[in-house]
Amino acid sequence: MLxxxxxxxxxxxxxxxxxxxxxxxxxxxCDALGDALGCTASVKLETANPVRSFKGxxxxxxxxxxxxxxxxxxxxxxxxxxxxxxxxxxRRRGLAVTVVASRHAPAAKxxxxxxQGxxxxxxxxxxxxxxxxxVDIARRRGIRLVEDSLDVETCEGAATIGLELVQRAxxxxxxxxxxxxxxxxxxxxHVLKALAPGVEVICVQPHGAPAMTRSWHRRRVVTTESTxxxxxxxxxxxxxxxxxxxxxxxxxxxxxxxxASIIAGMRLLLRHAGLVVExxxxxxxxxxxxxxxxxxxxxxATIICGSNVNLDDYHRWVGP
Amino acid sequence: MLxxxxxxxxxxxxxxxxxxxxxxxxxxxCDALGDALGCTASVKLETANPVRSFKGxxxxxxxxxxxxxxxxxxxxxxxxxxxxxxxxxxRRRGLAVTVVASRHAPAAKxxxxxxQGxxxxxxxxxxxxxxxxxVDIARRRGIRLVEDSLDVETCEGAATIGLELVQRAxxxxxxxxxxxxxxxxxxxxHVLKALAPGVEVICVQPHGAPAMTRSWHRRRVVTTESTxxxxxxxxxxxxxxxxxxxxxxxxxxxxxxxxASIIAGMRLLLRHAGLVVExxxxxxxxxxxxxxxxxxxxxxATIICGSNVNLDDYHRWVGP
Numbered sequence: 001m002l003x004x005x006x007x008x009x010x011x012x013x014x015x016x017x018x019x020x021x022x023x024x025x026x027x028x029x030c031d032a033l034g035d036a037l038g039c040t041a042s043v044k045l046e047t048a049n050p051v052r053s054f055k056g057x058x059x060x061x062x063x064x065x066x067x068x069x070x071x072x073x074x075x076x077x078x079x080x081x082x083x084x085x086x087x088x089x090x091r092r093r094g095l096a097v098t099v100v101a102s103r104h105a106p107a108a109k110x111x112x113x114x115x116q117g118x119x120x121x122x123x124x125x126x127x128x129x130x131x132x133x134x135v136d137i138a139r140r141r142g143i144r145l146v147e148d149s150l151d152v153e154t155c156e157g158a159a160t161i162g163l164e165l166v167q168r169a170x171x172x173x174x175x176x177x178x179x180x181x182x183x184x185x186x187x188x189x190h191v192l193k194a195l196a197p198g199v200e201v202i203c204v205q206p207h208g209a210p211a212m213t214r215s216w217h218r219r220r221v222v223t224t225e226s227t228x229x230x231x232x233x234x235x236x237x238x239x240x241x242x243x244x245x246x247x248x249x250x251x252x253x254x255x256x257x258x259x260a261s262i263i264a265g266m267r268l269l270l271r272h273a274g275l276v277v278e279x280x281x282x283x284x285x286x287x288x289x290x291x292x293x294x295x296x297x298x299x300x301a302t303i304i305c306g307s308n309v310n311l312d313d314y315h316r317w318v319g320p
Numbered sequence: 321m322l323x324x325x326x327x328x329x330x331x332x333x334x335x336x337x338x339x340x341x342x343x344x345x346x347x348x349x350c351d352a353l354g355d356a357l358g359c360t361a362s363v364k365l366e367t368a369n370p371v372r373s374f375k376g377x378x379x380x381x382x383x384x385x386x387x388x389x390x391x392x393x394x395x396x397x398x399x400x401x402x403x404x405x406x407x408x409x410x411r412r413r414g415l416a417v418t419v420v421a422s423r424h425a426p427a428a429k430x431x432x433x434x435x436q437g438x439x440x441x442x443x444x445x446x447x448x449x450x451x452x453x454x455v456d457i458a459r460r461r462g463i464r465l466v467e468d469s470l471d472v473e474t475c476e477g478a479a480t481i482g483l484e485l486v487q488r489a490x491x492x493x494x495x496x497x498x499x500x501x502x503x504x505x506x507x508x509x510h511v512l513k514a515l516a517p518g519v520e521v522i523c524v525q526p527h528g529a530p531a532m533t534r535s536w537h538r539r540r541v542v543t544t545e546s547t548x549x550x551x552x553x554x555x556x557x558x559x560x561x562x563x564x565x566x567x568x569x570x571x572x573x574x575x576x577x578x579x580a581s582i583i584a585g586m587r588l589l590l591r592h593a594g595l596v597v598e599x600x601x602x603x604x605x606x607x608x609x610x611x612x613x614x615x616x617x618x619x620x621a622t623i624i625c626g627s628n629v630n631l632d633d634y635h636r637w638v639g640p
Contacts, residue, residue: 021346021347021349024344025346026341026365028341028369028370030370031436032435043368045368047594048348048365049346050349111352112352115351115352116351273372274596275596276594276596307594308594311591312640
């Protein structure tokens with residue numbers, strides 16, 4: 001019996017609360033990518049929307065609820081994508097949004113947060129420093145703190161991707177999901193395990209930010225002192241216990257990949273699918289590259305979760 | 321009274337004949353692109369599918385009809401995208417597909433045509449040379465010649481994009497459409513003029529391949545001796561009279577743009593939308609760049625019609 005904090009009826013209802021611009025995203029076979037990987041590869045593209053990542057699904061849900069409750073402000077810590085999405089959804093609903101981000105977050109993400117009219121506060125340190133600052137702001141101002149992965153709406157928003165994958169589950173053996181805080185993995189994983197339990201759910205994280213993956217394998221929270229990865233979107237150090245419990249219920253495996261594989265994955269997605277992606281979105285391809293025998297001949301789908309990347313960084317990594 | 325070779329009932333029915341992987345493509349506002357262009361910009365993305373261009377909509381329709389008629393082979397001339405799409409649709413339906421292309425077509429397109437199991441014949445010269453050779457093959461073998469833009473199915477397949485745009489027409493003042501042979505422009509234009517006549521339809525072609533645009537302005541077919549543009553997908557020299565008639569009925573304007581503007585458009589689409597596009601797909605943005613006053617404050621939508629480009633060429637044009 002599948003038991004997580006997520007609820008299938010609420011996930012189905014979430015579709016009605018989310019702007020259609022974020023829903024029913026392309027899911028398509030990419031033969032050239034599959035040829036390069038030695039498997040049958042499909043891509044679920046979550047970047048062709050106003051915020052260029054999947055996070056809008058969750059922020060639409062959160063901000064809709066806040067409006068229903070008559071509230072008018074929210075704050076979040078963000079590596080960038082959640083902040084942009086919350087700023088976008090909040091603006092549409094007349095909410096004052098504050099985003100706390102690391103000074104080291106990609107400028108491309110920070111610029112768009114500002115452009116949406118959100119208040120942007122930058123902190124030294126990494127995502128966990130930003131999270132602490134967001135907690136302080138929420139307490140002082142008495143406004144809603146949106147916590148990625150901990151707030152079940154962020155997971156259930158992401159889970160609507162799972163509903164779309166399930167419609168085509170007969171053609172998919174394995175779904176590869178970027179693992180950061182866990183909203184995407186637990187959301188999509190919950191729906192797949194509930195409605196298409198034969199589909200394998202594999203989460204992928206960088207060796208340079210392995211906290212959640214280590215926690216999954218040891219079945220208890222493991223934190224790390226630091227992170228060292230170009231995949232800024234998944235670089236957390238402190239897994240949330242409740243999210244780990246959910247992940248233990250839905251993931252079939254969690255694997256770590258090298259930075260070089262992430263870059264090779266970005267390169268393949270550009271060359272064979274014409275997609276510029278941020279590092280987190282290449283984690284699934286990286287996992288196939290590191291263990292080709294495991295995926296040989298399998299029908300894999302990977303979620304392209306974001307394309308927000310500084311182009312200078314991108315070119316330095318991927319090359320001409 | 322709108323009079324073209326296209327028929328709205330057939331276009332609506334076409335949706336049922338086309339694999340859903342080509343339908344209901346993303347249409348989303350891109351604030352960063354709009355900020356850069358001084359208008360409100362939305363993107364209709366026709367590249368997130370198995371053939372990375374809009375051509376699958378037409379080839380699905382053609383090959384479905386061939387199967388219904390019990391026929392088992394087809395040939396087309398192609399700058400690359402139609403060939404890939406016909407090879408993909410034909411393979412799914414067990415049709416033997418032959419594609420005739422110019423030796424100078426992008427290798428990225430030619431490789432994918434071969435990978436789909438189609439017979440690929442390369443000719444010296446440009447698209448019009450390939451077209452003549454395809455005519456010969458069809459006659460000799462007694463198989464169906466698929467002629468882009470002349471065959472109404474290719475126009476009505478493309479026209480299904482128009483149905484999707486019409487659903488959101490209340491937020492669009494102007495649609496900018498790449499103009500080559502005319503299938504895309506007459507297809508989308510027909511539906512817009514039939515169902516959302518207030519939306520302005522502007523076709524865009526390179527100065528280096530201006531035959532159809534000059535023909536539209538003079539209201540009679542004008543041919544050119546040669547073409548000179550990086551936008552290989554729209555580089556024809558001999559407009560088809562029946563297609564010109566249709567275009568005269570549906571287009572509000574047809575404009576020519578410089579190569580430098582096409583490249584600047586590709587650069588903006590990469591930087592502000594994260595999209596790698598082939599030159600033809602940047603024609604709409606190029607038109608806004610060349611005449612900013614005309615579009616200032618307007619709500620434009622442009623169709624990103626293809627992303628099949630040699631990366632070496634792309635980097636040489638767009639730069640790091």
